[in-house]
Amino acid sequence: MYSKKKNEQERNTKTNSINKIALRIKNHFQKNEMKFAWYLLIPVLSFFLILNVIPTLWMIGLSFYKYSLISAAGPKFVGIKNFIDILSNNVIWNSFSKTFLFVLMGVGIQTILGILLGFLFWNSDRLPGRRFALTFLFTPMIIAPVAAGTYFKLIYDPTLGIGNYFIKSFFGLVVNFLGDASYAFFSVLLVDIWMWTPFMILMTLAALGSVPEAELEAAEVDNLPWLKRLRYVILPHSKFIIMLGILLRTIESFKTMDLIYTMTSGGPGNATELIAIKLFREAFASFNMGESAALALITLLSAIAFTSIYLFILQYKEKKV
Amino acid sequence: MAIIRIEKLRKEFKEVVAVNDLTLDFEDSKITCLLGPSGCGKTTLLRMIAGLEKMTSGNIYFNDIKINDLPPRKRNVGMVFQYPVVYRGIDVYHNIELPLLKEGLSSKERKKRIYDVAEMVGIENSLKKNINQLDNATKQFVAVAREIARQPEILLFDEPITNVDANSKLQFKHAFKELTKQLKQTIIYVTHDQTEAMSFADKIALMNDGKIIQYDSPRKLYNEPETTFGGWFLGNPGMNFITQPCQKEDGQFKIKSDQFARTVILKKRRNIKGKVKIGIRPEYIKVSNEKLPYGIKSEIKRKSITIGGQYLLTIQRGDIIVKAKIPHKKGLGLSKNIWVEFPLDRITVFDNGNRIKEKLQYRE
Structure with a gap:
């Protein structure tokens, strides 16, 4: 006790x-x-x-x-010599233009496909096979780019690839997707689109999920035409999340390296040499650290400029509304 | 404009029965309030009428035409939601105009209709304002104006003032009362606020647990509740209930209780299962310092003032406590010597939760 x-x-x-x-x-x-x-x-x-x-x-x-x-x-x-060298180098300009094309086309197509598929799966709880389809669609996004690159390198292979097997069976042709300069860029772009469209679907679904149910119902009761519903009900609520998705994809797309490096290492020639690959080669193949640092700085500034213009447009439009 | 008839309407959400086999006729060009506590199924019923919710079973008729499978856009109903629904990025004028664009009206006709409605609702000065600049209450007025401008046959209101501030609520109530005088539509107004229902409705459908407990005029609903639930739910505070034993003697049911100065009887009633509930509203209880002819000496336990300046008294009569509402009277403090009387003509008797139509009488 x-x-x-x-x-x-x-x-x-x-x-x-x-x-x-x-x-x-x-x-x-x-x-x-x-x-x-x-x-x-x-x-x-x-x-x-x-x-x-x-x-x-x-x-x-x-x-x-x-x-x-x-x-x-x-x-x-050496002062600004590295910058002068870079800006007077046609190969680098070529890399820049390829990068911009890659970003514009890649993000553009991913956005369009993502939005379309997002709308398809929106409020589709009763759609048969929805869960399976979504899992299937989201898989590419979770695969490591290096793995995806290797996987597609095999598919694209002119002798062993399953892609070429089908093309050959149907059309009697063999396409050297990654070895031919005229196909290589679009072939890697296609893989990027395959990988990242699910991200835009996800963003679209999140954006559409933020549209208040009552507003959609009111538009239905008011019998608003579909385009008007899109403009006055869906977009005002969903545009920010979709825009954020585009912004994130733009930044990521600018930095694409591992996926392409695994498939083509920037080749054939410099057909798929985006700025990130050029940068990597400059730094870790040629070991020109000064020049590669200058190139990295220019890339960083370009990406900042790109996104700033984009954010400015977004904010300007919001102020106008 | 339209008679709405629901027939054995039922809605189940998995195991929960939200609307339980309801049959009701909503009167043409009248305001019917669906009143009841939260979760009683009133909004679900409204949404089924609008077509926003699929029924599990039953039928809905507009002017004797079955509209079960008709999508909301084809039902010719207008609906104002709990949360102010406005179309973003445009001004008030265009918000009201948007649904009218499909109606085939000329721009002149549209303009006239919009200005008329805006004046009716009291937002004529806000027509040029961007919707984002408005407060919640004004946005809700815009939503009301938009639905009225469409001139649908049926107008549905789903607790439209729940999400506006207290001052705007009063303003809205006043404006809505004025507005409904001018409208010819059949209106269904969902609310859990009895004062709203009492002030707007021609008829009230009192709901609980997915069922309509009573469908009557506000006055009748208040004075003659069919169930104890109706007595309890309406009024602030609700009816006082006192359970009393009831015995049959000489073909009459006799209630011998210390709550009455004399024995009270039910003359005509044929059958009562042992006990009855006596219900009386707080404002009908007579309270006085002086002796009342049928009063009983009681004690005021608590006294508080209510909105409107009335006193709310907590009175103990024997071992029973009742609430009484009385006008402001001097000299009626906390006292053990007051007289309280339950006027028999104001008493409602319930047997097994249901009202007995007969009134109590003192035994001669």
Whole structure:
């Protein structure tokens, strides 16, 4: 009996002291709210600083130097020479134009297909096989780009590929999808579309899910024509999520490297050499770190410009509404 | 404009029966309120009439034409939702105009109709304003105007003022009352607010658990509730109920209770199962400092003031507590010596939850 009481007393004393410490911490942070906020931010800020800010600043600095990893000479300050070299290099301009074409066509087609398929699956709970179809459609998105690249490289193969097997059976032709410069770009673009259309379907479904049911019902009761429903009910609610999807895809598309590198390594010639591949080759094949840093900076600025124009249009339109 | 008839209408959501085999005629060109607590099936019923919800079984007729499978757009109904539904990105004028574009009206006719309706609803000064600039209450007025402008045969309102602030609610109630005087449509108005139902409706369908408990005029519903639920649900606070034993003596049912100064009887009633419930509304209870002829000495336990300046008294009569509502009277404080009387003509007697049509009488 006595020991029970003693135990209870000890427990109470412990709880009280824990409570006192907790209270002291609470009071301390209540007095220094700003400090507390900063303490909470420290982990994320450190990560941001170490993984983003320092490498970016390093890259900016490096872009003004001539520095090769395979040369015995150390880094040499050359001013804006790297940038001049890049901007006067036709191959790089070609890479840029290919990248823009890849982004515009890829994201454009993914958006159109994504929206169409999104509408098809919207409110389609009773559609037979819906779950299977959606799982099937979303699979490409979760495959690693390297795996998808390898997979399609096999499909496209002129001698062993199943794609060519069917083409040969139906049309008696053999198409060298990845080896022929006139097909290679569109062949890799097709894989990118296959991979990322599900993402746009997902975004469209999320966007359409944000349209209030009552507004759709009101439009139905009011007998609004379909286009008017789209313009005045569906789009005002869903456009932001769809636009966000396009924005994310644009940024990602700009950086496409692994998928194409696995399939063509940028070839044949430089038919599929997008800017990210050019950058990779410059840095890790030619080891020109200065020039590749300058190219990376230009790519970064282009992507920022691209998305800024896009966001500006979006905000401008919103203000007008 | 249209007579709506529902026949054995039923809606089940898995195991839940939301609307339970309802049969009812909604009167032509009248306002019927569907009143009941949340989850009683009133909105589901309204949505089935609009065509937004498929019925599990039963039929709906508009002017004797079965419309079970007709899509909402072909039913010629207008509907105002709980949440103010407006079309985004356009001004008020175009919001009202949008559904009219398919009606084959000339722009002049459309303009006249829009201005007439806007004036009727009281939003004529907001016609040029963008919809995004409006507060919730005005948006709801726009939604009402849009539906009225279409001139459908039936207008359905699904708790339209639930999502507007208190001041706008009053404004809306007043405007709606004025508006309905000018409308000729058959209107069904869903609400859980009895004051709304009491002030707008020509008839009220009181609902509970997917069933219509009573379908009557507001006055009758209030004064002659068919069930104890009706007595309890209507009024603020609802009816007082006192359960009393009832004995048959000399062909009459006698209620001997210390709640009455004398024995009370039910002369005509043939059968009662042991006990009855006596219901009386708080405002019908007589309370006085002076002796009342049929009063009983009681004690005021609590006194509070209600909206409108009336006193709400909590009175103890023996071991029973009742609520009484009285006009402001001086000198009626918390006291043990007050006289309380239940006027027999104001009492409703319930047997097994259902109203007995006969009134109580004092035994001679």
